[in-house]
Amino acid sequence: MNYSKLLFGLAVALTVACQAPQQEQASAAEQNFFQHGVASGDPLADRVIIWTRVSDTQADEVPVSYEVSTSEDFSTSVKKGTTQTHAGRDYTVKVDVDGLEAGQTYFYRFQVGQTFSPTGRTKTLSQQADSLQFAVVSCSNYEWGYFTAYGKIAERPVLDAVIHLGDYIYEYGPGAYGDTTIGRKHEPAHEILTLEDYRTRYAQYRTDKDLQAMHGAHPFIAIWDDHEIANNTYQTGAQNHQEDEGDFEARKQAAVQTYYEWLPIREGAHYRSFQYGDLASLIMLDERLAGRTEPAKGKDDPKIDDQNQSMLGAEQLEWFKSELNSSASWKVIGNQVMYSDLYQEPVWPNFPINTDSWSGYRVEKNAIAQYILDQEVENVVFLTGDTHASWAFEVLVSDVSDEAVATEFGTTSVSSANHDERKPLDTVRATEQRFYPHNEHLKYVNLADHGYLMLTVAAEEARAEFYYVNDLRNPGGDEYRAKTFRVKAGTSTISE
Ligand SMILES: [Fe+2]
CATH class of the missing domain: 2.60.40.380 (Purple acid phosphatase-like, N-terminal)
Structure with missing residues (x-):
């Protein structure tokens, strides 16, 4: 005893x-x-x-x-x-x-x-590993589907980390951005605004058995995106925050407090890095609250090229540059919104540019690409969430160079609605095909499937594998590996 x-x-x-x-x-x-x-x-x-x-x-x-x-x-x-x-x-x-x-x-x-x-x-962090394995996830909407992707990650042998790129929760009330017919109605039954609201929502999400299993099986490295606060958040406001919903600063503080209470994250600066010996540095960026200015309104808004538009804020940008000079072979970036150029106007004429992504913050985006080129930083891999779609890019920043400066892998949503939940699947498949002729640097897009990304990093190559689940609307679905891409060290070239 x-x-x-x-x-x-x-x-x-x-x-x-x-x-x-x-x-x-x-x-x-x-x-x-x-x-x-x-x-x-x-x-x-x-x-x-x-x-x-x-x-x-x-x-x-x-x-x-x-x-x-x-x-x-x-x-x-x-x-x-x-x-x-x-x-x-x-x-x-x-x-x-x-x-x-x-x-x-x-x-x-x-x-x-x-x-x-x-x-x-x-x-704990490996300092002498031959390879590292990460599961990469984003965008889990409790109402819209089951967290089968989390459950499948839980079944894997211990990973170096599950990297969560944000939208761990959604702030909406029932039915506002989901489908309540599967019986997973958001609690509380209204858009979350107060500390008590945010706590109730996290508590609900964390009753999910698949999410609990994933947390219990692997260490977690997370950043928030917008929905942990409200849709399209920036430092002083959000698209989904109206005046009659009270003081934005108070709402933001409630959201941040709850995030720190409920997630296994070290208190302090939200942007941070993790050093896996000489093999890799994982650099987690905060693209919402540290320094983001209000996004431009659209393609023709001069704000896009304004020197004062900022995604990271001056302090974080300097920190990021110094982190890119890490002596580790691979620089893996935990990035919330798409970094690479994406010429989408011919595909989506009504949505020619996503000003909430890096394309809406051109001065800073170009400065980063220029820095990578000037400093000859090799082996930069962006991991991206937000879009509810899968992407593989040889990263093009056309204002700066015709050559790729990095690679970027966008992970799909765990369960948040993507394109085939609004349009027939064959229409979506045709849309995917229409991207390629306009975006030669885009090696893969999938707008329909849900799941996660596995990233394996070794001295000679990084490997990205897209895993999808076959059933979102019922518990206990299966997964399958849909696609594998490789990046050889010393290149920004993606091959299958
Ligand atoms: Fe999302």
Whole structure:
């Protein structure tokens, strides 16, 4: 018997008994404290964040113990400790566990009273790996479909990270950007605006078993895109924020607070990088809140070429440039919106340019491409979300060069609506074909399928594999690998 554990359990039982209302006085052993599973994230060579949330408590303070081990049965304990949580952080728990070894798989769990959380698995940053494996995801709309893609990622052996490029939640009320007929109606039943609203929405998403399984199986490295706040967010506003919805700054603060409460992310600067020894640097950009100015209104808006238009903000841009000079072989960019030129006017005459993407922030886009050329930065791979479609580009920035300066892989949505949910599939397939003659640097587009991207990085090449699910509208679908692309080190050339 572990004496300290026993005392700790008694202390929690007393706390719960004293403070919980009468009907909630079940014994600790009977309570389901861990309804939102466990998660880990922001791994470094010697540390990783582990996360959980304590449900069904109204105690002022809840002591939570945690344990990290190299074995799944916790027979060898590496780290143990106790922390506290409370209503002020929505009873979420985050511990930055340090003193770990690089490139090592660990198991972790939490305990409240006599109740253990599910066991999570994570991995610290490899410093001498021959290859790295990442799953790349974006855009999961709870209402629109099942998170089967997350479930399939969960089944994989431990990854170096799941990279989430944003739209982890959507802010809309039921039916506003989804289909409620499959019974996954958004909670609360209105557009989320307040701290309580955002917390309720995250709590709902995190009851999803596929999402919980993915979090429990791999470390997570995430950035927000717009829908974690509101559609097409920039620093001081959003397309989906109207005056009668209150102060935007207050809404933004509520959204950011909830994000930090619910995701296994280290507190502090949101843009950040992860160094996998000499092999790769993963550079996560914040293209929404750090410095983005209001997007141009359309193709002819002179704002597009305005010197003051900014996606990253001056400080982040300088940081990004210095990160591009990393000595690591591969520079993998966690990027929210499309970077490469895309000539889409002949395909979508009513939507000739996406001013919310890098194409609407031309001065800064060109400056980055010019920097890559001037500094002869090799092996730059952009990973992109946002479009609910799959893309593979040899990155062209035609204002700067006729040659590709990087490669870019756009991952499709986990479940958010894409083009064939609005138009017949054969129309969508024909649309895809119409892109190619106008965009020679575009090697692949798929506007119809949902799933995720696997990126494998090794010294000699990077490999991108597009995985799709065969059924979004029912739980338990299958996946298949649709396409594989390779980039040889020292080139910005994509081959199959
Ligand atoms: Fe999205």
